[in-house]
Every structure is written in structure tokens, then in C-alpha cells.
Amino acid sequence: MRKHVSILLAVLLLAGSLCSCSETEPDSDMPDPDPAVLAETTPETTAETEPDRAHTPDNLPELDFGGAVTVIHSRGDAEALTEIFSEELNGEAVNDAVFERNVKIEERLNVSIECFAGDGWENYDNTVSEIRSSIMAGDGAYDIIAGWSSRIPALSLEGLFLDLNQMNYLDLAQRWWSDSAVRELQIGNKLYFVTGDIARSMLSSLCVYVFNQKVAEDNHVENLYDVVKERRWTLDYVYGLTSGLYKDLNGNGEGDLKDFWGLVTSCINDADAYMQGARISMMTRDEEGYPVLSVNEEHLADLVSKVYRLDWENPGCFAITNAETNIRDTLAEDKALLASTRVAIIVSSLADKESDYGVLPYPMLNEAQESYGTRVQDALSLWCVPIDAKDPDLSDAVMEALAAESWRTVTPAYYDIALKSRYSRDPETSAMMDLIKDSVLINFESLYNRAIGQPWFVLRNLMPQKDKNFSSYWASNKKLLAKNVDKAIQKLKDLD
Numbered sequence: 001m002r003k004h005v006s007i008l009l010a011v012l013l014l015a016g017s018l019c020s021c022s023e024t025e026p027d028s029d030m031p032d033p034d035p036a037v038l039a040e041t042t043p044e045t046t047a048e049t050e051p052d053r054a055h056t057p058d059n060l061p062e063l064d065f066g067g068a069v070t071v072i073h074s075r076g077d078a079e080a081l082t083e084i085f086s087e088e089l090n091g092e093a094v095n096d097a098v099f100e101r102n103v104k105i106e107e108r109l110n111v112s113i114e115c116f117a118g119d120g121w122e123n124y125d126n127t128v129s130e131i132r133s134s135i136m137a138g139d140g141a142y143d144i145i146a147g148w149s150s151r152i153p154a155l156s157l158e159g160l161f162l163d164l165n166q167m168n169y170l171d172l173a174q175r176w177w178s179d180s181a182v183r184e185l186q187i188g189n190k191l192y193f194v195t196g197d198i199a200r201s202m203l204s205s206l207c208v209y210v211f212n213q214k215v216a217e218d219n220h221v222e223n224l225y226d227v228v229k230e231r232r233w234t235l236d237y238v239y240g241l242t243s244g245l246y247k248d249l250n251g252n253g254e255g256d257l258k259d260f261w262g263l264v265t266s267c268i269n270d271a272d273a274y275m276q277g278a279r280i281s282m283m284t285r286d287e288e289g290y291p292v293l294s295v296n297e298e299h300l301a302d303l304v305s306k307v308y309r310l311d312w313e314n315p316g317c318f319a320i321t322n323a324e325t326n327i328r329d330t331l332a333e334d335k336a337l338l339a340s341t342r343v344a345i346i347v348s349s350l351a352d353k354e355s356d357y358g359v360l361p362y363p364m365l366n367e368a369q370e371s372y373g374t375r376v377q378d379a380l381s382l383w384c385v386p387i388d389a390k391d392p393d394l395s396d397a398v399m400e401a402l403a404a405e406s407w408r409t410v411t412p413a414y415y416d417i418a419l420k421s422r423y424s425r426d427p428e429t430s431a432m433m434d435l436i437k438d439s440v441l442i443n444f445e446s447l448y449n450r451a452i453g454q455p456w457f458v459l460r461n462l463m464p465q466k467d468k469n470f471s472s473y474w475a476s477n478k479k480l481l482a483k484n485v486d487k488a489i490q491k492l493k494d495l496d
Contacts, residue, residue: 053412058404059171063397064110070398073131073142075124076117079344080381083200084146085115094200097413101405109397116142121379124148128155131386135160140390144399146199150378154451156192157491161384163190167396170194176407178202180442181382187444187492188290193382195442197411198403203419204344207273207375208436209360215337216358219245225428228360228435233372235274235306235363238263238338242316245337255318257329262316263338264330267463269377270340271307274459276375276441277362278303282455283445290493291444293455293485295478300458301470303365307459308468321464331357342377343419358429361436372439375446382447453484 074084086099102113118127128151134141135155145152145161155161164170165186172182177196185193195202211224221241227233242262250258257264265271280303284294311319318330330336332353340362350357361372385395415437420430449456462473 054408056404056408058174058400060169060397060400060404063108063169065391065394065397067110067112068391068394069112069114070143070394071114071116071141073116073118073145073147075127075146075148075381076120079204079379080146080148080201081115081117083198083381093413093417094410097410101402101410104405105398105401109401111394111398113398121148121150124151128152131155132158132160135386135388138388140388142386143389143391143395145384145386146381147193147384148378149195149380149382149447150450152382152384153193153448156187156384157451157488159495160387161192162387162389162392163192164194164385164396165189165191167385168393169397169400171400174404176403178440178442180440181447184443185447186289187489188288188496190492193384193447194399195380195382196403197407198383198399199381200406200410200414201379201381202376202440203411203415203437204342204347205377205379206343206436206440207270207276207340207362207377208343208346209338209340209362210331210346210350211338211358211360212331212334212336213356213358215331215334215355219337221337224358224360225432228372228432231364231367233360233363234366234369235310236366238363239306239310239314242338243314245316249335257318257335259318259335261318261330261336263310263314263340264318264336265311265320265340267311267319267321268460269342271311271459271463272446272457273340273362273375273377274303274307275446275456276373276443278365279369279371279373279441281443281445283443290489291485292489293478293482295474297471297474299365300474304459304462304470305468306365307463308466311463312466312468319463342379344379347418356426358426359432359436361432361439372435373441374436374439376440376442378447378449380447448488452488453481455481455485 072084074080082095082098084098086095086102089096089099105111106113118124118130127148131142131145131147131152132155147155164172171177172191172194176198177194181193181195182191185191215221216224224233227237245260245262246255247260248255249260250256255261278299280300282293282295283291286292311317318336331339332350332355334355346357346359361374364372383399385392385399389395415433420433445452446456458470458473462468462470467473
């Protein structure tokens with residue numbers, strides 16, 4: 001069954017990831033530094049005490065695994081494979097960073113890293129079955145699994161993964177691990193999945209708004225970066241901005257993608273991101289740390305109403321009811337002001353276009369919201385260790401080393417070079433990408449969504465049906481959803 005990857009992956013720019021970890025906040029009980037000491041600190045002293053990113057150390061001790069083979073199971077899509085594997089140096093910054101990272105880790109730990117390609121997302125349910133069978137048979141075939149976030153969480157309910165909190169070498173407080181994921185994916189003080197810089201798909205899967213700068217100038221739109229920074233970037237603001245911009249370019253009297261729009265969007269993948277954009281939470285925790293379905297129905301009803309108004313009561317919005325928005329034919333050809341999309345589609349569709357574009361976070365529910373929220377669409381890979389791994393110390397040492405080195409070299413190559421310099425056309429867009437990255441919100445109910453009865457798909461279920469009656473929808477579904485959540489959590493409790 002083992003299909004070791006040995007192909008030239010020339011489409012690596014469809015991949016991506018980054019760690020959304022914020023740096024540790026200073027201890028509020030610590031005394032203020034002596035101004036005299038600060039005044040005497042020279043740049044040279046600072047450089048000596050604060051190593052640059054490329055030389056930031058990790059806490060791994062010297063280890064030698066005697067040439068052991070480390071097999072990482074990956075989803076079979078090119079964008080998933082290229083965050084793990086590169087066959088050779090080819091002069092492309094991201095490809096070469098992955099290649100050199102792997103060589104460095106192999107030499108450092110005395111291991112050989114191999115990548116096993118499972119099915120792509122279309123047939124990943126087959127891969128889930130294969131992983132289950134392999135682990136239950138005790139094959140020891142995989143040392144690490146980088147699973148598709150939409151499907152792999154279900155296997156943790158069956159007790160097939162090790163608790164990462166108990167690993168000897170993972171340092172989950174480090175900046176290369178997503179603090180949001182580490183915090184939100186804890187279940188009864190156990191953690192089965194992590195992600196961060198080790199998963200470049202975390203960056204490529206960021207959900208964002210894109211705007212055409214030429215269209216903005218032609219229509220005398222105010223500086224949208226300022227709107228975001230001033231925290232006026234809300235669903236109501238976007239409605240007001242786009243509602244009067246429609247033009248029937250082809251004269252057929254029907255709205256289609258050949259016309260001019262204020263906003264083009266999808267009611268499926270793109271709609272999901274409004275949940276994080278409004279910083280919706282559907283869970284609380286019981287005294288043992290297990291998730292419990294607990295929804296602020298008034299808050300969620302308000303979100304449904306505003307997204308419905310934006311999509312279906314807005315003459316300037318073209319909303320489609322399939323998965324993706326065709327931004328190539330609209331925004332890229334100066335036929336739309338705004339489009340909702342993901343970073344991977346920006347890279348594939350807009351990088352070589354003549355018109356400049358800018359990137360914005362998803363709008364907030366209202367100005368009372370404390371901060372922006374960014375969804376990582378479920379193309380993300382979650383990393384875990386199967387219970388039949390031949391040497392858990394080998395698995396977690398390789399994961400820690402890969403994550404740390406990815407933070408040092410791979411993330412800068414993709415984010416700073418590919419996105420901020422090559423694909424982002426101005427410094428303000430680079431700053432906006434930083435804001436979006438820092439507002440990533442990973443929550444239990446969105447990543448475990450399919451394993452717990454899909455409570456997160458409120459907007460995905462309502463918007464394609466042009467239905468804004470949240471109260472009726474929730475009344476019909478909340479008992480079953482609560483039952484499904486409780487059933488899933490009980491499975492995890494029974495593992496103890």
C-alpha cells in the first residue's frame with residue numbers, strides 16, 4: 001500500500017501555511033525595566049541576546065535515531081504534498097526551503113524522511129478507512145500523519161492517536177505551533193492534533209477579501225486599509241460600499257459574471273468564513289474540559305441576517321451557490337471591486353494579472369466586536385501520531401524539528417517572499433496580511449465539525465437556499481446537534 005512520493009511537484013505555489021501563534025505576553029507582575037539600563041543597551045547587545053529568526057534555537061536535545069526511516073502520511077493533493085516533500089532543488093524559494101529543511105532535519109536527527117501519499121480530498125474517506133485499518137492492525141506503517149482537517153479528527157474519537165501533551169519532545173508553547181489550535185483542540189486535557197508552521201496549508205487556506213485597486217480608484221472608494229485599521233470594516237459597511245456598483249456590461253438584462261459587481265462571493269466555502277469573521281463560538285467547556293454545545297442564538301441570528309442581506313438583498317453582489325468564486329473573470333479583469341476567496345486562489349489567479357489588488361480580512365459583525373477573525377478553510381493539514389507508531393520519540397522529535405525549521409525558513413520563503421513581496425503589490429497589503437495572520441481563529445467545533453454532526457455549517461446550509469430564518473433552522477436542528485456533540489464527547493471520555 002505504501003506509495004512513496006518521488007515526483008517533481010512543480011505546482012507548489014498552490015500550497016501554503018503558517019503558524020498563527022502570537023508571542024508570549026509579558027508577565028504583568030514583572031517590574032518595569034530601568035530606563036538607564038535601556039538607554040545603555042546598544043543594537044549590538046540586542047543582536048547578541050535576541051537571535052534573528054533563522055537562528056532562533058529550539059529546545060530539542062542532541063538526538064541520534066540511527067538512520068531510522070520516518071514515514072509521514074499525507075493527503076495526496078499536490079498542495080498537501082509540497083508542504084512535506086520536495087524532490088530536488090530547482091531555484092524556487094519555497095521548494096528549495098522545503099528541500100533544505102528536510103535535509104537539515106535528516107542530518108540533525110540521523111533519520112530518513114519519507115512521504116506516503118494517500119488519496120486527494122475527493123476520495124479521502126477511502127484514505128481514512130485505510131489509516132484506520134492500518135493502525136488497528138498494528139502495522140506501524142506511519143510514524144506521523146498529516147491528515148485532512150475536514151476528515152481526520154473523526155479517528156481521534158476511536159482512540160487511534162496519541163495524546164500530544166504527553167510527548168517528550170514537542171514544545172507546544174513555541175511560536176511555530178498555533179496557539180489557537182493548541183488551546184481549542186484540547187479535549188479533557190488531551191490533545192490529538194497540532195498545526196502551525198509545519199503545515200504550509202495553514203497560510204494558503206486563509207480566507208480573505210480581495211479588492212481591485214484600479215476599480216477602487218475609478219469609483220472613488222476611500223482607503224479600505226484605513227477602514228480596516230479604524231475598525232469600520234463591518235458587514236454593514238461592505239453592504240453600503242457595494243450595493244450601488246452593479247452595471248449590466250453585456251446588456252442582456254440578467255446578472256451574470258460578465259457584468260460588473262461590487263462583490264462576488266460563494267455561498268459555501270466563502271460563507272463559512274463569516275462565522276470566524278464574527279468570532280462566533282458554539283461551545284463552552286465543562287468542569288473536566290470537554291466541549292459542550294452552547295450557542296448565543298441572538299448573536300448567530302444577527303449574523304445570518306446580515307450575511308443574507310449582503311448576499312441576496314444587495315443589488316451589487318453576485319452570490320453563487322457552488323464552492324468557488326471565479327475571481328479570474330471578475331476581479332482580475334476589473335469587473336468587480338471585491339471578492340471573497342482564499343490565499344491559494346489569489347496566488348493561482350491574481351499573481352500575474354496587470355491590475356493591482358489588495359487583501360483584507362473578512363468583515364466584522366459590527367463595530368462593537370473587539371477584533372477581526374480569520375477562518376482557515378478546511379484544506380488545512382492537522383498533524384498527529386498514530387498509536388502504533390514504532391517509536392513515539394522519533395515521531396515527536398521529527399515533528400518538533402520540522403515545525404521549528406519551517407518557522408525559520410519555509411514560512412519566510414512563502415509568506416515574506418512569495419506573498420508579501422511577489423504577490424502583494426504594496427507595503428500596506430503586506431501589513432494587512434500580518435493583521436489577517438494574527439487574527440486566525442481555530443476552534444474545536446469548526447475542525448471537528450463533521451465528526452460531531454456539522455453544527456458549524458449554519459451559513460453553508462442556509463445561504464445557498466436563500467433562507468434567512470435562523471430561528472426555524474436552529475429550532476429544528478439544535479436538539480439533534482447537541483445529541484451528536486454529546487455522543488462524540490462521550491466516545492472520548494470512554495477512551496479514558
